[in-house]
Amino acid sequence: MARALEQALTRDLIPPEDRDSYFVEFLIDGLMRGDLKSRYDSYAIGRNNGWLSANDIRRLENMNPLPPGQGDVYLIPLNMVPAGTASTAAADEPAG
Numbered sequence: 001m002a003r004a005l006e007q008a009l010t011r012d013l014i015p016p017e018d019r020d021s022y023f024v025e026f027l028i029d030g031l032m033r034g035d036l037k038s039r040y041d042s043y044a045i046g047r048n049n050g051w052l053s054a055n056d057i058r059r060l061e062n063m064n065p066l067p068p069g070q071g072d073v074y075l076i077p078l079n080m081v082p083a084g085t086a087s088t089a090a091a092d093e094p095a096g
Contacts, residue, residue: 002026027062050074 009024034042043060046052055071058064065071 002028047075048077050076 006024006026010019013024014022039061043052043057047054047057051074053072053074055065058066058071
């Protein structure tokens with residue numbers, strides 16, 4: 001229903017030559033998602049487990065992406081690798 005209304009409003013209110021720059025969009029995600037704390041908790045889980053990037057989260061919050069190369073990094077939870085396969089980088093660091 002919302003999609004049909006968006007399309008009708010775009011067709012009726014925005015001249016064809018301006019449709020590349022302007023559009024009608026109803027942000028109904030806020031009605032379907034939880035409160036701010038619940039959303040941020042779920043984003044933290046996704047980010048910390050490596051299946052959400054900063055830009056993925058920003059996209060879900062209808063925010064602009066970070067500058068190129070900054071927001072598309074996925075984190076890897078190193079404490080969850082199989083035993084014996086961890087990087088030797090920690091052994092190369094001086095104790096201190």
